[in-house]
Amino acid sequence: ASGMRSIVAGGYGSTASGDLSTVSGGSANTASGVNSIVSGGSFNYAGNSGSAVIGGHQNTASGFYSAVAGGEDNEAAGIRSFAAGRRAKANHDGAFVWADNTNSDFISTAPQQFLIRASGGVGVNKNNPASALDVNGTVTATAFAGDGSALSGIPDDQTLGLSGTTLSIEDGNSVDLSGIDTDTDDQTLNLSGTTLSIEDGNSVDLSTLPGDNLGSHIADQNINLNGNYLSGDGGNEGVLVYPDGNVRINSNSSDARLEIPSSGDGTTFLKFTHTSSWVFEQEGIHQLRLRNANTGNKRFFVDVSGSTIFRNEDGTQTAAEIDHNTGSILATNFVGAVNLNGNYLSGDGDNEGVFVDAAG
Incomplete structure (x- = not known):
């Protein structure tokens, strides 16, 4: 104990060379700083004013008012720095470095750091951390950095609310939307050829879109x-x-404007669907008839012989027949006289023109 009022209280091979320094025990320990202390352990060194090594092996407290709590190969080199554990290096002022038993240096990189190396995780209010930092309790932070993609278990059931012009979020703040200009939706879309544009904005070319406008369309299939x-x-x-x-x-x-082919007798060509309407259809070979759509009774038909035939009301008898080959007209019964350009053929027994009775 060579320092003024220094002391080596026990142990073996220790030195207290700083004034008012103390080595309490252990072996090969050195307290060279003023008011420095080495409490025990071996090969520890307290080399600056107010520095302290509590114990352990080969620890150094070289910064002013620095301390090594214990462990092995630790160093507190910064002013008011602290190191503990294994190979913890508090090389910067105010740095706190705590290292687990991993056999590698754990070194501060800037002043005022609080560093923990704990390969088993850090637990707050729990003794079995499941991650690097496991907190049993509420964590309060004034800011969060990062995209949050690795966060899990975050509730997302907060509700947005709009009251008047105030937009708010549940358990959060609100904003006033009244200052937003509402007259911003009067821009006009314009289409010129294949270019679609918006007023006061950009334009896009639509020529690469599939499909066509059916304006001049040629179909290559049915x-x-x-x-x-x-x-x-x-x-x-x-x-x-x-x-x-x-x-x-x-x-x-076909060389006709409209052709409807026939498959045989009774083929309907043209039909008006109302029950009181008419149906045009084929009857036999080269015959065309007009019949009632409801009853099916034939009223008029042209046959292959070249005759036009008119039927009675129920379609059962021929009322008149015009033979286009001979130009003759055949009627089963004429009611009244036949006026032949002012000359009469009488069938009613009257006295005009020629009268032919039933006897011939």
Whole structure:
């Protein structure tokens, strides 16, 4: 104990060379700073004013008022720095470095740091941390840095509310939206060719979009409308419209404006759907008839012989027949006289013109 009022209280091979320094015990310890102390352990060094090494092995407290609490190969080199554990290095002023038993240096990088190396995790209010920092209790922070992608268990059931012009969030703050300019939705969209633009904004080219505008469309196949066809290939399905304007229904060859092919006797060509309407249809070969849509009674038909035939009300008898080959007219019964350009053929027994009675 060579320092003024210094003391080595016990142990072996220790030195108290600083004034008012103390080595309490242990072996090969040194207290060279003024008012420094080494409490015990071995090969420890307190080398600056007010420095202290509590114990352990090969620890150094070289900064003013620095301390090493214990452990091995620790160093408190900064002013008012602290080190403990294994190979903790508090090299900066005010640094606090606590290192676990890992056999590697754990070194401060800037002043005023509080560093903990704990490979088993740090627990606050719990003794079995499941992560690097495990807190049993409420954590309060004035700021959070990061995108939060690694956070889990965060409640997301807060509710936004709008009252008048005030937008608020549950358990949060609110903002006043009254200052937002509401007259900002009068911009105009414009389409010129394939360019779509917005007033006071940009434009986009729509020419690469699929589809067409059907303005000048040429179909390369038939159009199937739920089993009914609009045909463009010259086939005989559905309705076929040719470039010459002719329309064919279930036909692929005609020189008429409208062709409806027949499959045989009774084929209906044209029908008005009301029960009091008429139906045009084929009857036999090369015969066309007009009948009542409701009863089916024939009223008028043209046959293959070249005659036009008119039927009675119920369609059971021929009322009149015009033979286009001979130009004659046959009637089973004329009611009244026949006026032949002012000359009469009488059938009512009257005295005008020529009268032919039932006896001939």
